[in-house]
Amino acid sequence: MDVFPINWDSVPDVMNKEQFFRICHISKSTALHLLKSGKVPYECSGKKTRCYKIRKEDVKAYLEERAIFPELYSAPKGWYGMHYTARLSGKLTDDMLTAMHDYYAKLLDDYDDVMTVNDISALTGYGKTTINKWCCSKYLKSFRSGRLLYIPKIFLTEFFCLQYFRSINRKTLWHIQTLNEFQLEVKWRK
CATH class of the missing domain: 1.10.1660 (Multidrug-efflux Transporter Regulator; Chain: A; Domain 2)
Structure with missing residues (x-):
């Protein structure tokens, strides 16, 4: 189930955080939360900046699972510097x-x-x-x-x-x- 029309052939096999948040249509802060909490696996390159290496398969899996269970991927209250409440998309069947x-x-x-x-x-x-x-x-x-x-x-x-x-x-x-x-x-x- 494609939530966003993504041409996966044009997406690199390994991407950085910036490519990740742009492909997933999420904020930089949300991308950081997903990576730091381990909800989206990554490999650290050892650099101080641009250290995230995220596999294309993991991004696909994240998008598919987020469509079914969005509550798993919501950031905790206060993550964005204000009182954040997760907005869940609809009910489960x-x-x-x-x-x-x-x-x-x-x-x-x-x-x-x-x-x-x-x-x-x-x-x-x-x-x-x-x-x-x-x-x-x-x-x-x-x-x-x-x-x-x-x-x-x-x-x-x-x-x-x-x-x-x-x-x-x-x-x-x-x-x-x-x-x-x-x-x-x-x-x-x-």
């Missing part, structure tokens, strides 16, 4: 959401049917305060027994599929890994 729901349900098979905030924090890497905030703001359905919040696994799976959860800018390592694994699983199905 119903088939994609069903596949994502099945993926997370399978991922949580080994866990109890009802989990505590501590369990979810240990699993996802997000802090207890953050998880409590999700519950209080009704994004994550839960119930209270005594002083503890309990979250049924079904509701946790639904929460993982929400655009709210997918569009978190500062994702934990677990969150990034699960999105990447899901992305690979979807590619294998095609």
